[in-house]
Amino acid sequence: MTTIRVNGVDHAVDVDPRTSLLDLLRERLDLKGTKKGCDHGQCGACTVLVNGVRINACLSLAVMHDGDEVLTVEGLASGEVLHPVQQAFLTEDAFQCGYCTPGQICSAVGLLAEVAAGQPSEATADLDGPVTLTDAEIRERMSGNICRCSAYPQILAAVRRAAGAAA
Amino acid sequence: MSTVRDWAAPNPVTENRSGLIGKPVDRYEGRLKVTGTAAYAYEVETPAPPLYGHIVSSTLAKGRITAIDTSAAAAAPGVVLAWSHLNVPAQAARGTRLNPRSQRASNPALESDRVEHYGQSVVFILADTPENARAAGGLVRITYAAEDADLDFLSSLDLAGPAPGEEDARVGDFEAGYSASEVTVDDTWFSPLQNHAQMEPCATTAWWEGDKVVVHTSIQMVKGGQHALAETLGIPSDRVRLFTRYIGGGFGGKGQAYDDLTLAALAARESGRPVRVAYTRQQMFQATIHRPAVQMRVRLGADRSGRLNAMALEAVTHCARNAPFVEHAASFARNLYAAPHRLTGHRLVLLDIPHAGAMRAPGEAPGMLSLECAMDELAEKLGLDPIELRIRNEPEVDPDNAKPFSVRQLVRCMQEGAQQFGWSRRHPTPGAVRDGRWYVGMGMATAIRGNFLLPAKAGLRLTGDGLATLTQGMTDIGTGTYTILAQITGETLGLPLDQVRVELGDSDMPPAPGSGGQFGAATAGSAAYETAMVMRRRLSELAAGDPRSPLYGEDPTLMDFANGNIVLGNRSESLAALASRAGPEGVYVEGGISPAADARDWSQHTYGAQFAEVGVDSVTGEVRLRRMFGVFAAGRILNAKLAKSQITGGMIWGVGAALTESNPVDPRFGSFLHQDLGGYLAPVHADIVNLDAVLLDEADDKANPMGIKGVGELGICGAGAAIANAVYNACGVRLRDYPLTPDKVLAALEAKGL
């Protein structure tokens, strides 16, 4: 039996060891907001936050997450009030078909926490200095989420807007 | 039948009194998408717990299945059934139509022992869980007998034949004109095979209700999908109810039904349970359509002043042997530049590889990668600015047919783009600008893409709560259809947006052709507009004939609509009140649009100018975008925010075409080298730096009643050529073999001694 807390709700599931965290969410817990784009960690559509850290849910087994706390796109809004990142994506039109969007949004939520924690990226010019949220930093840190509709300029604007709202 | 003159009078959309038209409102379904609650085809609720299908694909390019053993798979845990051609339920023979009016013919799955391309479906497994279905697929044993196959495009060019039903377009005497020209360019370009790589894999959820099948599938064409499935199952189309409400990217690749649809429907019937089937990412590459490779020879001849005297664009492309398709890479040239002597045409090689088909801006997308670079070469030979060369060849009328342009703002696009981009700062000498180890350069190209209007219908219901609900068998593949239809309906009826609902993607709704060819907004939108006009007339007549209405007895043709009311002078009544008196169902009307009888008397296109600045790493040959800007003219814009998203998305596809996207066929196997998103390189966020676009004010009164045109494909046109021209300007390397990957750029740099 695997116990897992998803969006604040505890679940105890008897799960096939082969079941990915992604398929657990989608097929067993009926949380289909997290998308399956490639199933191989090559697109980012399945991005969720596990214990506050963004990962690809497709490249993780559900059984590896016993006791973990998972946050998916369904868990971001507070009732009718959208999470600032969700609202920013809506305002900036940071998506088209919408299929990569839950992953992009979870990724952006993770990104803001990583920057606040001072974690560097490839775009960080001075590894020894503080990390600031430049456009180049956002682009690089969001590069694990492919948007084939190519809403990248708007995603950049949305992350910037959400970062401003959080600041 | 109407004529374009009928569209000239002001109407609610062109008057735009409440300002909804053009307004950058948020996406209608946006809240569902940012909360993860928009249900895509694989995700819809089912009436009972579903079973899961998995397709096994052939690993042979061409030949026969001589033995197939599904016994281990059928006996594996959780497996409900395992089908091959030996035991799949009967389907109608390929290409047949029960109903001669069906838009698509039968397309059976697992139909025989024949294998016609790598990745073809050969076995279908149905099981209780996705894990069991897929694992059982791995237990299938197949023996093939291979046959000789034509798999390699470039080594099969001698097999090229005429494109079916086409002749070369010849004007004047190209050969004589070319040889008499003072300045010439003669070069050959190659645009590789590319994949759509939509983020959502093709998927279907299906169940049966009596003798009727309900399918939710990811497809751009509602009727096309419904008819294809009905014909394949051999049943009338009214026994297929097809839904496609949210589509995770299409780009042309979901213009047709694939085996997930057929097999889900068959398996649901056989099992009596709902069934979900999705393609794997690998199958998306091997088992759906792709943009074929195109080899293009361009010859330009001009006089010293830069006037084109001769122009030829000859394209050779490929398609699957039994699935005809022509990538019309040369056609756009006929409408773009005038030259007294011209030759354009297409040749086709039939290959035994997966099916070629339409991908975003078929024709222009690869085609402009050649001609727009050839123009850059010609400009350099003439010592002219590339924009000036194009202005000198700007035609007065469409060069192809001497028709007047409905509107053509190409020159304005180039001039405004040049100013906003800072084109004057471009150094005309290649290799003159350095930034550290980077060569820096600028390039430009034009964009042209046709505009079309197809017949379409829509339904509109006004209910007693004052809500107007537009219904249409149309799709929104991320293009913004939901949103613009709401804006058109609201503006035409004088209703605020929160009083308008839009329901799409249901085969029971009045039909529209779907999303493709950037005709969606104009076609579906015009039908919505006409339907809302029908509603206005109906409501006016209702008010005029109803003693309970304050407008009773008045002339219905004088009544107006604003702020949720029907109005005449200082008297008015709410639409809600009018609808509630009409009955419990309110008022329902249908309407539609057809192309104008004389629409073809004008040349109708969308236009643009693309500008790019790139850096080329002098050490490694890596090319990186530094900034990109485009100016476009595409008729009246319905939603400034969503239209720009469409345009910039297209431009980014051009970046991919120029720099990273290619999927070669391995001629030993007939498979693509890249079968996943780790190998096939669509642009990622870090590739796209400082990219922006502007849409000019325009209204095309020959296009449709609203003067709107499409924007979905224009953005990709010419975008890659602007980048290739920028690469040349940066480092003097003229590469004609896309994409411009580091290995090719570096080899060219070294050949120049750099």
Place this chain on the structure above:
Amino acid sequence: MKPFAFERARDVDHALSLAASSPGARFLAGGTNILDLMKLEIEQPPRLIDVGRLPLAEISETASGGLRIGALATNTAVASDPRVRRRYPALARAILAGGSVQLRNKASVGGNLMQRTRCPYFMDAAKPCNKRLPGSGCSAMEGLSSTLALFGASEMCVAVSPSDMSVALAAFDAVAETVRADGSVQRRPVETLHRLPGEAPQVDTDLAPDELILAVELPPPPPGRQVWRKVRARASYTGAIASVAVAGDRVALGAVAARPWRARFTEAALADGASPAEAAGAELAHADGPESRKSLVRRLAADAIREAKEGAAS
């Protein structure tokens, strides 16, 4: 994915005894590579031993002034560690150039060292591949993939290691510490942890089936500037066409062999006073492959060495 047994290891000894008692079992840490391959049935372990929660994620100072990085430290944790950023910036940069944030948040140092090639013919179970199915042939040799080995390949296999991290680790003379079920501890240089393909390309490393990586130890960084460079077709989230790590007078090349490739001829030439171009050429003189690819690596290495000597071009 083939069915398998899943077991979470209680401690290191438990993990090792499980591994020793179940033939074909594999350790599972972040899972970002092995699960990818299991979905394609390229890997079919009958048992996965989840070591992900063993207490092996610490990064600590060593007595000699280096760093000891627990095998389960995530890529992100290593690249974010202030000591790594300050003293081993080429390692931090190499890590940050690999995959995506999501992958780096999950992937571990030990798993990174154990990751398998991403040769497209290895990744396609329908194709002949000696690494995947010994004796079936090598499809890459005459194939379409251009990122093939320049060093240490054999007639059997031309695949390259996809790890960026290990290139920097090799430049720092890092050592992988492992333990087996019998309690024996081994220290293996990262540079030679991976075998060259030879006659048995299916065997990636010398590690025994019951051998678990505990940590990677970095000696103190050599004096001098550090440079990391990675060549790729798109700007992020893709594997290297070639890479180079320079740490003082040491040079390692990436995506050119089945292991991170220390350019010893280059280092020797530099010690003899050769120019960066000459030094890079000294290594490439021993390379086997297309001239264009050799040329890329030569230019890349030379420029990185030059940058380490002179600083970045302005």
